[in-house]
Amino acid sequence: MKISIIIYGLVISVLVALVLDLLVRRDGYLQGVEMSITDRYYTFREPTRKEEPRIVILGIEEEDITRSDIGYPLFDKQLADALKKLISLEPKAIGVDLYRDLPVPITSNFTPSIAEYFTKEKTILDEVLVQNKNIICITKLGDKDHPTIKPPPAIKDSVDFGGQVSCNDISVDTVDNLIRRGMLFQDDMDGNTFYSFTLQLAVQLLGQDFISQPDENDxxxxxxxxxxxxxxxxxEGPYSNHPGGGFTYLLDNLGPKEFTTFTFSQFVDGEITENDIKDKLVLLGATAESLHDYSATPYNMKEPGIEIHAQMLDQILRMVELGDEPIKTYSTNTESVLIFVFALLGVALAISGRSVLLLVLSSLVLVFGLIGGSVLLFVKYNTWIPVLPMLLSLLGSAMVALFYLFFTEGKEKKMMRGMFGPMVGPSVLKFMEENPESVGLTGARKTATILFSDVAGFTTISEKLSASDLSAVLNVYLTPMTNIIMNYNGMIDKYEGDAIMANFGVPVWDPDEAESHAWKCCHSAIEQMEKLEELNKGVLKTDYDLELGVRFGINSGEVSAGNMGSDQRFQYTVMGDTVNQAARFEPGCKIFGVSIMIGGTTYDFAKDKIEARFLGLLRAKGKESSVRVYELLAKKGMLPDDRIELVTKFEEAWETYSHKDFTKAKSMFDGCLAIDPNDEPSKIFANQCVEFTKSPPPEKWSGEWIQLTK
Structure with a gap:
C-alpha cells in the first residue's frame, strides 16, 4: 500500500474525528439523538429487582379531588388528620410531596381572623410535623428562573442529613425537557446544602451510615x-456541556415500576390496613392529571411527580443494597479516542475494499457489530459508549476516503490504462488499476520470462507486398499472437515491425505462483505456433499466397523493470542480461534449425508443464560462460511417442558428442535421423561430428556451440 494513501488516511481520520467530536458532538448537536438512543437501550435491560414492596404511593387522584369530603388542596387540618392516621399504621417514614410554606385554611373565606386560624388549624399540622420526625416535607430551592418555595415553618430548620426538610427539585434535560437524572443534594442560592426528597426518605429506612466518602483525595x-x-x-454519556447543579446522577430509567399504589379515597374510606403501611415508605402526593404535577420521562410524557420520586428512591435503595451503580461512561478523552479509532476503521475499510459489494458487506458488519457491541456493553456491563459519533465517524471517514480515492485513483487508473492498456490483457489491467502500488513504475529487480519472436525472411516478403497488404498481413498475424500472449497474462513490451517482445512476470504476477510465468510463456509460444499453422493454411494462403515461419527466443531470470526513457517520453520495459539472452536465442534458432529455443532457467522453472529437448551449450559472443538451451516441443504429455524416443536418443547422442567421441556420436545422430529424416538438430550435429573428426575442437571444449553473431 502506498505510504501516501496511509498518510492521507490518517489525515482524513483526524479531520473527521475532530469535526465530529469537537465541532459537532461537544457543541451538543448530537445530544438529543444520543439521548434517545440511550433511552432505547434501557428498554433492553432487566432490573436486578423488579419489585420494591417497601415503597407505597398514596396518590390524590381525580376521583379524590371531586369528592366533597376531600377536595384539593388538602387543608391543614385535613392533612394533619391524614398524617396522624398514617402514623398510627406505623410506616417507616412518610414523604409529603405537597408544599406547605403557607397555611391552607378550611375555606378561602378569611372572615375569621388570621390569628384564630393560626392558633387552631395550623397549630394542629405543626404539632404533627414536629412530633413525628419520620415525616419528610419538601421545599423548592428554585433558581434564577424559578421562585423558591419554602418548607413548613414549624420544621424549617430541620435541614440536616436525616432531617425532615428535603428539596424536591428535579433536574430536567434542556434538550428535550425529559427527566433522566436523579439528585442526592443541592445548594441553594445562599450556599446552604439541602438533601433530596428521596435521599432523606432512604435515610429513614436505612439509617445514615450507608453514605460515606471512601477516598479523602477524591x-x-x-x-x-x-x-x-x-x-x-x-x-457524561450522551450529554455535551449540559449544566449540572448539585450532586446529580444518571437514572437507570428501567421503565415505570408498578409500586403499591392507593388513592386518597381508599385511605379515607378505611381500605388501607396496617399490613399495607407498616415499616414502609409512604409517598403522599398528587397524581391527578388535572393538577399538572407531572413531568416528562423517557417512558411517559406525563409521569406524576410522586411516581418519579418513587423511581428515584427505588434506584437509591438498589444502589445501596445491590450495588446497582448508574451507567458507567468513559472520560471525554477516551471517547474522543474511540471516535478516532472508528474514523481509522472507516478509512481502512474504504482503502482496502476490492469491490462495492465487499465494501457494503464490510460496512454492514462493522455497523451492526458496533451497534450490537454497544447494546451488549450497556445491558451486560452497564457501560455506555458514544455509538452515534462512532458510527458517524466510521461512515463519514469511509465516505471522505472513498471520495479521495475516487479522484486520486481515477487519475492513477487513467495513467495505468494509458500506459498498459494496449500491452496487457483485461484481467491484468484490472488488477493493476486496483493495485497500482504493485506495479513499481520507478524500477525494481524482478524475476521474469522474456519472449522474442520474429517472422523468418519477412524483409523479403514485405518487398513483394503493397503497403496496404503488408499492413493487413501484419494485423492478421500480430492480432491473434497478441491475444494468446495476453491470455497468459503476458505484457506486450513492444512491436518492431513483425517482431514481438513480450514479458511474463512483470509488471505484476501472482506471488503464489511465482515461477508460473515461465510455463505460461512457453505455452503461449506453443499456441502461437499452432495458430500460425492455422493461418498459413487459411487466410495467409488464400488471400496473400504466403506461408510464414516464426522463430521464438525465450529466457528467464532477473530483470530490471520500470519506466525508462526521457523526461518527455518513457515506457515501462525490462532490461538486463536475461533480456539480452532471450533476444539472442531467437536468431539462435537458426543454428540448430528449431522454431522455439528456451534457456536453461526457463526449462528449470517450467519442466513440469512442458516437453523439451536439450540442444546443448550455447556461448554468446563476448561471454565467458555458456548457457544451456532447449528446443520447446509441446505442452506436458502432448508429445507423440516417436518424438519422445527421438528426444531420448538425441540427448544420449549429445552426451557422447560432448565427450569428443565424434564417430560414435555421428552414428547415434544417424539413428535419430532414422526415426525422423527431417530432424534438423540431428542433421546439424551429425555434420558437426564429421567436421570435428577432421578438425577436433579445442582441448578445453566441453560441447558448447560458439555463437558468432547476435
Missing part, C-alpha cells in the same frame, strides 16, 4: 452502600 466520589457514584458534571 472528594467527589461517594460510597452509597455497595455502590460508588460521582456527580454528573455535564459531559
Amino acid at each position: 472528594p467527589a466520589l461517594l460510597q452509597l452502600g455497595k455502590a460508588r457514584i460521582r456527580p454528573f458534571e455535564g459531559n
Whole structure:
C-alpha cells in the first residue's frame, strides 16, 4: 500500500474525528439523538429487582379531588388528620410531596381572623410535623428562573442529613425537557446544602451510615452502600456541556415500576390496613392529571411527580443494597479516542475494499457489530459508549476516503490504462488499476520470462507486398499472437515491425505462483505456433499466397523493470542480461534449425508443464560462460511417442558428442535421423561430428556451440 494513501488516511481520520467530536458532538448537536438512543437501550435491560414492596404511593387522584369530603388542596387540618392516621399504621417514614410554606385554611373565606386560624388549624399540622420526625416535607430551592418555595415553618430548620426538610427539585434535560437524572443534594442560592426528597426518605429506612466518602483525595466520589457514584458534571454519556447543579446522577430509567399504589379515597374510606403501611415508605402526593404535577420521562410524557420520586428512591435503595451503580461512561478523552479509532476503521475499510459489494458487506458488519457491541456493553456491563459519533465517524471517514480515492485513483487508473492498456490483457489491467502500488513504475529487480519472436525472411516478403497488404498481413498475424500472449497474462513490451517482445512476470504476477510465468510463456509460444499453422493454411494462403515461419527466443531470470526513457517520453520495459539472452536465442534458432529455443532457467522453472529437448551449450559472443538451451516441443504429455524416443536418443547422442567421441556420436545422430529424416538438430550435429573428426575442437571444449553473431 502506498505510504501516501496511509498518510492521507490518517489525515482524513483526524479531520473527521475532530469535526465530529469537537465541532459537532461537544457543541451538543448530537445530544438529543444520543439521548434517545440511550433511552432505547434501557428498554433492553432487566432490573436486578423488579419489585420494591417497601415503597407505597398514596396518590390524590381525580376521583379524590371531586369528592366533597376531600377536595384539593388538602387543608391543614385535613392533612394533619391524614398524617396522624398514617402514623398510627406505623410506616417507616412518610414523604409529603405537597408544599406547605403557607397555611391552607378550611375555606378561602378569611372572615375569621388570621390569628384564630393560626392558633387552631395550623397549630394542629405543626404539632404533627414536629412530633413525628419520620415525616419528610419538601421545599423548592428554585433558581434564577424559578421562585423558591419554602418548607413548613414549624420544621424549617430541620435541614440536616436525616432531617425532615428535603428539596424536591428535579433536574430536567434542556434538550428535550425529559427527566433522566436523579439528585442526592443541592445548594441553594445562599450556599446552604439541602438533601433530596428521596435521599432523606432512604435515610429513614436505612439509617445514615450507608453514605460515606471512601477516598479523602477524591472528594467527589461517594460510597452509597455497595455502590460508588460521582456527580454528573455535564459531559457524561450522551450529554455535551449540559449544566449540572448539585450532586446529580444518571437514572437507570428501567421503565415505570408498578409500586403499591392507593388513592386518597381508599385511605379515607378505611381500605388501607396496617399490613399495607407498616415499616414502609409512604409517598403522599398528587397524581391527578388535572393538577399538572407531572413531568416528562423517557417512558411517559406525563409521569406524576410522586411516581418519579418513587423511581428515584427505588434506584437509591438498589444502589445501596445491590450495588446497582448508574451507567458507567468513559472520560471525554477516551471517547474522543474511540471516535478516532472508528474514523481509522472507516478509512481502512474504504482503502482496502476490492469491490462495492465487499465494501457494503464490510460496512454492514462493522455497523451492526458496533451497534450490537454497544447494546451488549450497556445491558451486560452497564457501560455506555458514544455509538452515534462512532458510527458517524466510521461512515463519514469511509465516505471522505472513498471520495479521495475516487479522484486520486481515477487519475492513477487513467495513467495505468494509458500506459498498459494496449500491452496487457483485461484481467491484468484490472488488477493493476486496483493495485497500482504493485506495479513499481520507478524500477525494481524482478524475476521474469522474456519472449522474442520474429517472422523468418519477412524483409523479403514485405518487398513483394503493397503497403496496404503488408499492413493487413501484419494485423492478421500480430492480432491473434497478441491475444494468446495476453491470455497468459503476458505484457506486450513492444512491436518492431513483425517482431514481438513480450514479458511474463512483470509488471505484476501472482506471488503464489511465482515461477508460473515461465510455463505460461512457453505455452503461449506453443499456441502461437499452432495458430500460425492455422493461418498459413487459411487466410495467409488464400488471400496473400504466403506461408510464414516464426522463430521464438525465450529466457528467464532477473530483470530490471520500470519506466525508462526521457523526461518527455518513457515506457515501462525490462532490461538486463536475461533480456539480452532471450533476444539472442531467437536468431539462435537458426543454428540448430528449431522454431522455439528456451534457456536453461526457463526449462528449470517450467519442466513440469512442458516437453523439451536439450540442444546443448550455447556461448554468446563476448561471454565467458555458456548457457544451456532447449528446443520447446509441446505442452506436458502432448508429445507423440516417436518424438519422445527421438528426444531420448538425441540427448544420449549429445552426451557422447560432448565427450569428443565424434564417430560414435555421428552414428547415434544417424539413428535419430532414422526415426525422423527431417530432424534438423540431428542433421546439424551429425555434420558437426564429421567436421570435428577432421578438425577436433579445442582441448578445453566441453560441447558448447560458439555463437558468432547476435
